[in-house]
Amino acid sequence: MVLSLVNLCAKVVVSDHSSSPHWLSCVPRELYGSLLDAAFTGCRPLAVGELVQRWPERTLRVGGRKKPRKSPPNRLCIQALLLAVVRGLTDPRCVLQVLDLCGLQGEEGGMGDPMGGWSLTVALCSMVLQAKIGTQREKRREGERERKRFRAMEREKDLVKKERGQENKKSEEEARSGNSNGTDTREPVRNGEQGIGTSVISGEEQKIKGVRRRMEMERRESKVSGSRRESEEIDIDSEVVMHVRADLFVNARSWERVRLAMRTVGPLKLQCRYLRVEELTVSRIKTLLELLPRQGLLGLDVRYSSLGVAGLTELLPQLSTFPALSSFRLYYCNLDLHRDQPGQEGTLRDLSLGLAQLKQLSHLSFTALRLPGHLRMLLSSLSQPLEVLEMPYLSLSPSDLAYLSCSQHASTLQQLDLSENRLDETTLPSVRRLLSQASGNLQHLCLSGCGLTDRLLGALLPSLSCCRALKSLGLSLNPLSMAGLLDLVRTAVRMPSLRQLLYPNPLEDYQPGLPELPSSAQLLDWPLDELMEVHATHSQLNRVVTESGRSDLFLTCDLINYDKDLVE
Structure with a gap:
């Protein structure tokens, strides 16, 4: 691959971290993308963190579809990115609102020390929780600053009142000294009028002072109660500063942390595009699905979970609530219909109806589920033809392949996996007919x-x-x-x-x-x-x-x- 002049210059710029204070202050926003790519390629986590912390665009997309012979970013660079996202929440130079990390994860232990799906999921959840804690700490600091300002205002008011009181006292003393020297200019008051007038004036002043005092106390109470209500509303309905999109990988070890992060209300909102779960029970999978946003989920991959046919039947209605779900994969989930069992036909009908509710399903994968002779019942109820069908280790029977070769899915298939299904002279005509039907798109x-x-x-x-x-x-x-x-x-x-x-x-x-x-x-x-x-x-x-x-x-x-x- 031939690098452009911009990419070559970006590679040189990010290679020397000591010069970053100079170019970060003057680099135009159009070059941030090239600099970040060069920082990832050259494994420069410090440069990654500094660029992301002051990212000038509303959207940052890292990852995407893996290109041939291009390794995913280094683990240190991804960690630096996540830490910079949290720091950028309080940095006025950062305007980032959407962070897209879909397709970022690599294989654990691969070349270049990439971050695998499980490690990336745990790191993302930690980032969400850390951002929440940082927001709470900042709110406490702001509250403390507000209380200090309020106390300063109260002290200033008390000082003003004290000064006014001293001035009034001084004027009264001057008036009394004037009377003793015979310089009283007030008009004489008739019998009894002086005592009555003085008492009336002092009573009115007391009333005015009492009203003012009550108004001031009510004003203070309203401020305190209003601030409490506002803080409670903020805690309940906190505004999301940034949406984080990613592919999540959850197993029994990380389920609790993921559940906590998805339930957290804070500045970061975690969204999932493709969800992969391993070794989870049906109840835990359902709990996790309830926490996911309804619009974003495109695929679910369930592996090594003892769902059974009954568990799968229970799970499918909840999947139908995700309108964009297009991919569903089951891998070693203990679905064994090899032997006739009581009530098996009814369970299969429920399973077929559950699959029919997935209106946008185009990718279906059944691996090692042992469903011989039941392919027609499972696939005939789908509302639209499939584009991807994976059925390795399924013990397909001749009738299954015969149905598939004549089904609505045959002409639309773009990807077909029939690995480890025994083919012989009886099934060969069906396979040839299937390839003929799929020849234009496969x-x-x-x-x-x-x-x-x-x-x-x-x-x-x-x-x-x-x-x-x-x-x-x-x-x-x-x-x-x-x-x-x-x-x-x-x-x-x-x-x-x-x-x-x-x-x-x-x-x-x-x-x-x-x-x-x-x-x-x-x-x-x-x-x-x-x-x-x-x-x-x-x-x-x-x-x-x-x-x-x-x-x-x-x-x-x-x-x-x-x-x-x-x-x-």
Whole structure:
């Protein structure tokens, strides 16, 4: 990637922290974005904090969709960003109102020490709580300053009253001394008038003073009660200074902290785009969903939670209250309908009706749920066709694949995952019909561990070659020979849109003793033959790609590091 002149200059500027007081005072707002990118790229947490604390725009977006071969920001830089957000709440130079961190998290322990989803979620919750504590501390300081100002005003009023009293006393003494010297100019008062007039005047003065005193006391009480009511209203309905959007990852260890942060009323309001939960009960998941804003949630990912069919049926009605929810994933959630059980049909109908309430659902993923023969009941009730359907380890039956190939979803699928579902001669016609229906839109297909032999794959290759939009194809852990693998690559190079191919190790590369038709588990655990040159297989396949003139097709047998999302 060729850096622009602005990016190169920004990289040099943020590299020297000692010069930051000079350029921070004069840098134009248009360059803040380039400087922040350079600070993240060069791992300059101090520069990140200073830029964010005085961010001149209303919105700051960090993260987004991961680009190929671009690592997420360093953990220290993210921590500096979060601390700067809290400091910026009291900095008049910071006008930030929306902080978007969606897609920021990386994989724990990855290259460059990125911050994973769980760590980022905990850090965000700590930031929300810290901002609340800081606001309360600032309110106490402001209240103390207000009380000091009020006391100073009271002392000043008392001083003025004291001075006025002394002046009145002095004037009375002067008047009395004038009378004793015979200089009294007052008109004489007739019999009894002087005592009566004096008593009347003094009584009126007392009344006036009493009224003034009561008015002053009422005014003070109204001020105190008004300030109390205002403080109570502020505590209940505090204005949100900044909205923080992020993808949250919650498990049993962090659930309490996340719940506390979501319930906190303060200057920072935490919003969730995609929620991933692990090892949580149904009640805790429902409690968490009740705290989320209704408009922002786009997806829910539930993993390793013993929901059961009954728990899932209880959860779905609450999901229907999120109008923008488009993605729902279940991963090892103990949904086992492999055996007929009493009341199972009624439970399935409730489950189907619950899925039908998700009006915007376009991404559905069921992993290892064992639902053979029930695919029609689950998917036929959906209000709109799916774009992403992932069903690995689902023990799909021939009737399931037959329904899917003729369903409303077949022609709209952009991503399909049928990994670890056994394919044979009885299911092959349905798969071919499904690929024919999806050929115009299908971009990602995974058939890993499906038991595809050379003969089955040879019958499937014509249908695969018709998928003109296909960008990635996964076929790992299938028992293919070197000859079948070469046929696969020759077909792949004739697919102009294909960018990635995940191929299996050929049977010739394994040590002796492998069964004639090994399963995916056996292929995964069986050792490769050290005497065979495994890299020679990769070189031979790449030679076919090079001879075809396809420099944009990437071949790999690395199942662990394979990522279909790296396709541009």
